[in-house]
């Protein structure tokens with residue numbers, strides 16, 4: 001089982017009167033809605049939490065290119081191919097902004113890559129599932145980017161300036177990504193019965209993993225309480241999952257699809273949907289490295305790193321030569 005899920009006192013958020021003066025002043029700035037910038041003092045826990053979350057987020061963007069990249073050569077039209085290519089390139093850009101944001105906290109990009117390649121740093125569970133049909137590309141845009149937007153819009157108000165600012169552009173691009181996914185599916189559901197069945201099959205496979213993107217339920221979330229006190233996270237995992245379900249159900253209806261959850265129903269009193277519990281054993285198994293594609297994804301990243309060694313060496317040699325020339329002048 002996942003050791004970090006054991007509740008410990010570390011999950012407890014200390015009140016202001018238990019803090020040292022410097023930490024209290026920091027928390028008061030956060031409470032007043034001020035942004036924290038790279039060179040300012042911050043508690044070590046705040047820095048570590050940001051490095052963990054931002055680097056995981058960056059890795060997710062980069063690893064997230066792989067399932068969609070799988071379909072670039074097989075996109076059904078030239079236009080779809082160009083759109084998918086642009087989307088996958090956007091994800092690379094998102095990864096780069098996020099690695100830059102994490103670097104402002106004193107970790108190098110090489111260290112972050114090392115942590116990913118050694119299996120020490122996580123990336124989003126969702127990218128450990130295979131893309132079997134073209135409808136999966138639509139479903140990723142609609143559901144995966146849809147869930148990502150739900151999670152990332154509040155991150156634009158994160159207390160750490162560089163992360164919040166990176167999220168502004170990322171969110172704009174994600175919204176285009178979501179629409180392109182929905183557009184693929186709109187076209188397919190109006191096509192042949194086989195195409196519509198392909199879309200339903202994609203929804204059946206991607207629905208539950210998409211709900212898992214928001215993280216474990218609130219009572220099992222080790223980091224939420226402290227991250228919310230530091231205004232790194234503005235909402236809990238369950239709050240965002242609920243919003244996502246409420247937003248997505250009418251869209252599924254519009255597409256004429258059935259969400260694969262027998263417990264899904266409108267709850268008038270709560271003003272939202274009731275829905276079933278994701279299979280948390282599956283989630284923890286995937287984030288422990290045992291999902292259907294974990295090994296394949298990590299191997300692809302490691303191979304890309306090894307294949308790029310000659311280029312990095314070339315750049316370093318050029319930089320050294322140029323520095324030598326400048327010094328001689």
Ligand code: BYC
Nearest residue numbers: 057060061064091123124125148212213215221222223224
């Ligand atoms: N997958 O205490 P919790 C995209 C881990 S990419 C894997 O609730 P927290 C796209 C969590 O890290 C968008 N691991 O944690 C790209 C922690 O483990 P550690 C990706 C997960 O941080 C390409 C443990 O479980 N978005 O859109 O408070 C193509 C306990 O969890 C997951 C982001 O990265 C998961 N789903 O909350 C298409 C958003 N969930 O670190 C699309 C930024 C939890 O102690 N991240 N874990 O070993 C966040 O908002 C938060 O980190 C989370 C988790 C809500 C994900």
